[in-house]
Amino acid sequence: MTQDTQDQAKASGSLRLRFLLAILLWVTLGIAAIWYSATSVFEAHVEQSYHEELEVHVRELGRLTRIGEDGQLELTRPLSDPRYEVPLSGFYWLVTAPGKRPLKSESMTRGGLDDEVAHSPQITHVVEEGPTGPAITYGFIRQGPNGEEIHFVIATDQSELDRLIDSFNRELTLWLVVLGALLAATGIAMISFGLRPLDQLRRAIARLRRGEADRLEGRYPSEIAPLVNDLNAYVRQSGEMIARARVQAGNMAHSLRTPLAVVTDEAERMAEIPGAQASAKVLLEQTRMMEQQVEYHLARARSAAGVRTPGTVSHLPELLVPILSAMRRLHPDRQFVLAEEDCEGATLPVDPVDLSELLSILLDNAGKWARGEVSISLKCGGDGTFDIRISDDGPGLSDDQIVQAFDIGTRFDPATPGSGLGLAIARDICTAMGASLTLERGVEGLTAHIAFYGLDREA
Ligand SMILES: Nc1ncnc2c1ncn2[C@@H]1O[C@H](COP(=O)(O)OP(=O)(O)O)[C@@H](O)[C@H]1O
Ligand SMILES: [Mg+2]
Numbered sequence: 001m002t003q004d005t006q007d008q009a010k011a012s013g014s015l016r017l018r019f020l021l022a023i024l025l026w027v028t029l030g031i032a033a034i035w036y037s038a039t040s041v042f043e044a045h046v047e048q049s050y051h052e053e054l055e056v057h058v059r060e061l062g063r064l065t066r067i068g069e070d071g072q073l074e075l076t077r078p079l080s081d082p083r084y085e086v087p088l089s090g091f092y093w094l095v096t097a098p099g100k101r102p103l104k105s106e107s108m109t110r111g112g113l114d115d116e117v118a119h120s121p122q123i124t125h126v127v128e129e130g131p132t133g134p135a136i137t138y139g140f141i142r143q144g145p146n147g148e149e150i151h152f153v154i155a156t157d158q159s160e161l162d163r164l165i166d167s168f169n170r171e172l173t174l175w176l177v178v179l180g181a182l183l184a185a186t187g188i189a190m191i192s193f194g195l196r197p198l199d200q201l202r203r204a205i206a207r208l209r210r211g212e213a214d215r216l217e218g219r220y221p222s223e224i225a226p227l228v229n230d231l232n233a234y235v236r237q238s239g240e241m242i243a244r245a246r247v248q249a250g251n252m253a254h255s256l257r258t259p260l261a262v263v264t265d266e267a268e269r270m271a272e273i274p275g276a277q278a279s280a281k282v283l284l285e286q287t288r289m290m291e292q293q294v295e296y297h298l299a300r301a302r303s304a305a306g307v308r309t310p311g312t313v314s315h316l317p318e319l320l321v322p323i324l325s326a327m328r329r330l331h332p333d334r335q336f337v338l339a340e341e342d343c344e345g346a347t348l349p350v351d352p353v354d355l356s357e358l359l360s361i362l363l364d365n366a367g368k369w370a371r372g373e374v375s376i377s378l379k380c381g382g383d384g385t386f387d388i389r390i391s392d393d394g395p396g397l398s399d400d401q402i403v404q405a406f407d408i409g410t411r412f413d414p415a416t417p418g419s420g421l422g423l424a425i426a427r428d429i430c431t432a433m434g435a436s437l438t439l440e441r442g443v444e445g446l447t448a449h450i451a452f453y454g455l456d457r458e459a
Contacts, residue, residue, distance in 0.1 A: 046164055062140070064077060065095050092105050093155070094152075113130060117137045118151035120140065123140045128155065130157060133159055209349055210349050211347070215235055253298045263283070268284065296408055299425040319356060322356075327363050327374075341380065348452065354433060363390060366394070369445070375389075388449070389449050390448045397439065405423050435451060436450070
C-alpha cells in the first residue's frame with residue numbers, strides 16, 4: 001500500500017501524553033506549594049506556642065518559690081506540668097541564690113543548667129546546652145526578702161520541638177502524596193473523558209474506510225462537529241465526483257465509438273479500391289490503436305476513477321459466484337475450481353465492481369489459455385492480508401513475456417481473440433485498490449497473484 005504509507009501523517013507526540021505531563025506538572029507544583037506553606041505556618045505556630053508556654057512556666061516557678069523557715073529555697077507546691085518530674089524528660093528547671101542550696105526539678109537527675117541565663121528581671125531566652133542536648137532556656141532574676149538575687153531558669157530540649165515539627169511534616173507529606181496520587185488519577189480520568197470524542201471519530205473513520213458506513217456517524221462536541229461536517233461533505237462530494245466521472249466516461253465512449261466505427265468502415269471500403277490499399281492499411285492500423293486507447297481509458301474511468309466510492313465493500317467468496325458461472329458459460333470445456341482458506345464471511349474494503357472486473361479479466365485469460373482446468377485460491381490472513389491466485393494449466397509465458405504482458409495492446413497469441421488491454425487494466429485496478437498484481441510461472445501454465453496487505457478490517 002504505497003499510497004497509504006505516503007498518506008500517513010507523521011505523529012508528533014501524543015495529545016494524551018501532553019495532557020498527562022501538564023496535569024502532573026500542575027499537581028506537583030500545587031502539592032509542593034501546599035507542603036511548603038503548611039510546614040512554614042505550622043513551624044512558626046508551634047515555636048511561638050512553645051516559647052509562650054516556657055514563659056508561663058518560668059513565671060509560675062517564680063511565683064511558687066519562697067525562702068523557707070530554714071532560710072533555704074523551697075516550692076510551695078510542685079509545678080503544674082508533671083513532665084518536670086519525669087527523669088531526663090527534656091523539661092527542666094533550676095532556682096539558685098547565693099549562699100543557698102540550689103533547687104532543681106526532679107527530671108534533672110544529671111547535668112545542669114547555667115543559672116547565668118537569668119541575669120535580668122526581664123525574662124530572656126537563649127539556646128543552651130542542657131542535661132539532654134541543646135535546650136531552649138528561659139530565665140530571670142528577682143530580689144529575695146534579704147535583697148539576695150534569686151535566679152530562675154527553665155529549659156525544654158530543642159529536640160522536643162524538632163520532634164513535633166518532624167512528625168507533623170511526616171504526616172503531612174504522606175497525606176499530600178496520597179492527595180497527589182488521587183489528583184493525578186482524576187486527571188487521567190479527565191483526559192480520557194475529554195478525548196473520548198476523538199476516539200469516537202477514529203472509530204467512525206475506520207467504519208467509513210471498511211465500508212460499513214457511507215459517512216462519519218455520531219454526535220460530536222461543538223469543537224469537533226465542524227470538522228466532522230466538513231469531512232462528511234468531502235466524502236459526499238468525492239462520491240458524487242466519481243459517479244459523475246463514470247457517467248462522463250460512458251458518454252465519451254459513445255461519442256467516440258460511432259465516429260470511429262464510421263472511419264473504420266470507410267477505411268475497409270478504401271482497402272478494396274486499387275491504389276488506396278496502402279493508405280487504407282495505415283488508417284485501419286491507426287483506428288485500431290485509437291479503439292484500444294479509448295477502451296483502455298474507459299475501463300480505467302469505470303474502475304471508480306482510481307478512488308473507491310466511500311462506503312462500499314466486497315464480500316468474498318460470494319462475489320465470485322456470478323463471475324464463475326459466467327466463465328463456465330464462456331469457456332464450457334474448462335473446469336473452474338475454487339479453494340478457499342479462512343474466508344467465510346470475509347469482506348474487503350474495495351469496490352465490488354472493480355474487484356469483479358479484475359477477477360473477470362484474469363479468469364477470462366486463464367480460461368482462454370488453460371488446457372483443462374483453472375483453479376482459484378483465496379487465502380485470508382487474520383492480519384489484514386488477502387491473497388487471490390488464479391492458475392491455469394496452459395502454455396504459460398516466458399519471463400520476458402511476463403514483463404511485457406502488462407503493456408497496453410500487448411498480445412502474444414494473435415490466433416486467440418482479445419484486445420491486449422486486459423492485463424494493463426487489471427494492473428491499474430490493483431494499483432488503485434492498493435494491491436499488487438504479479439504473473440508467476442508455475443510447473444505448468446501461468447498464475448496471476450493478487451496480494452492485498454495491511455487492510456484494516458478491524459481498526
Ligand atoms: N493465462 C495466460 N496464459 C498464457 N498467456 C497469457 C495468459 N494471460 C495472458 N496471456 C498473454 O498475455 C497477453 C495479454 O493479455 P491481456 O492483456 O489479457 O490481453 P488479451 O487477453 O486481450 O489478449 C495475451 O495476448 C496472451 O498472449
Ligand atoms: Mg485478456
